[in-house]
Amino acid sequence: GAVVSQHPSRVICKSGTSVKIECRSLDFQATTMFWYRQFPKQSLMLMATSNEGSKATYEQGVEKDKFLINHASLTLSTLTVTSAHPEDSSFYICSARAVGGETDTQYFGPGTRLTVL
Amino acid sequence: AQSVTQLDSQVPVFEEAPVELRCNYSSSVSVYLFWYVQYPNQGLQLLLKYLSGSTLVKGINGFEAEFNKSQTSFHLRKPSVHISDTAEYFCAVSTSGGYNKLIFGAGTRLAVHP
Numbered sequence: 001g002a003v004v005s006q007h008p009s010r011v012i013c014k015s016g017t018s019v020k021i022e023c024r025s026l027d028f029q030a031t032t033m034f035w036y037r038q039f040p041k042q043s044l045m046l047m048a049t050s051n052e053g054s055k056a057t058y059e060q061g062v063e064k065d066k067f068l069i070n071h072a073s074l075t076l077s078t079l080t081v082t083s084a085h086p087e088d089s090s091f092y093i094c095s096a097r098a099v100g101g102e103t104d105t106q107y108f109g110p111g112t113r114l115t116v117l
Numbered sequence: 118a119q120s121v122t123q124l125d126s127q128v129p130v131f132e133e134a135p136v137e138l139r140c141n142y143s144s145s146v147s148v149y150l151f152w153y154v155q156y157p158n159q160g161l162q163l164l165l166k167y168l169s170g171s172t173l174v175k176g177i178n179g180f181e182a183e184f185n186k187s188q189t190s191f192h193l194r195k196p197s198v199h200i201s202d203t204a205e206y207f208c209a210v211s212t213s214g215g216y217n218k219l220i221f222g223a224g225t226r227l228a229v230h231p
Contacts, residue, residue: 006160034219043207043221044161093160095219106219108153108161 003027004096006109013084014117021079021112023094029074030096034106035067038091050077084116119144119210123222131230132200138193138225140208150191151209151219152182161207167191178202203229 003026013019023033031052036044048058048069056069066088068080077096081088091113095106124139142148149168153161165176172184182193191208208222 004160043223046218049218091158095161105151105163105166107163110160111158113158 002098002105002107004094004107004109006092006094006112008112009110010113010115012115012117015085016083018080018082019084019114021081021092021094021114023077023079023096023109025075025096025098025107028096028098028107030077030098031074032097033071033077034095034097035069035077035079036093036095038093038111040091044093047079081114084114086116089114089116119148119212119220121208121210121220121222123206123208123225125225126223127226127228129228129230130198133197135196136194136198136202136227138206138208138227140191140193140222142189142191142208142210144189144210144212146212148210148212150182150184151211152176152180152191152193153207153209154178155205155207155224157204164193164206198227198229200229200231202227 005024007022033050035047037047038044046059047062048056050056050069050071052071058064071077091111093111095108097106120143122141130136151166152164154164155161164180165174167174167184175181180195206225209219211219
């Protein structure tokens with residue numbers, strides 16, 4: 001149980017284009033999903049918290065107009081990197097917190113490697 | 118605010134040897150503590166967690182950790198490591214109750230050698 005998927009696993013795009021990353025909880029409902037960014041050989045940095053049916057909460061220093069988050073259902077959150085630039089290249093990881101049961105545990109997706117040329 | 122310090126950025130060890138990965142945290146309120154493992158180009162997998170109760174927590178793959186409130190530590194141990202344990206290990210903390218934002222340590226690279 002507690003499986004989280006991400007799609008795509010890898011994406012390469014040209015500078016200036018937008019990229020959408022999906023995060024799905026496959027066998028549980030998640031009122032809250034989190035988006036992290038991880039640079040090579042570094043830890044995870046929380047970008048934003050996505051709550052189903054409401055606006056995302058962004059961490060300090062994260063541009064909300066550049067990283068659009070939508071949490072339209074209890075099993076799906078999307079992160080759209082708008083007008084991507086090479087400095088946006090990174091490993092993006094989502095996590096989901098279950099409704100009921102182990103609500104204090106986050107389950108992580110496998111990550112999406114974004115490369116902006 | 119909470120913070121997590123992983124004292125060792127890299128830990129080399131020989132196969133079948135014991136290992137301890139150190140984690141200390143700072144918080145003015147009660148916390149939940151977690152250890153996650155990350156294999157190359159993958160997401161994080163939960164190894165174990167401490168929410169309350171017994172301070173010795175057993176997790177998957179033979180790992181265990183002990184919560185020490187007086188020393189604000191949550192060190193991860195395994196009595197005998199395998200090559201397959203080579204990975205990045207992250208300690209994380211969140212506040213108990215309500216909105217639970219995870220704060221991660223910088224990670225410890227465990228390298229198991231034959």
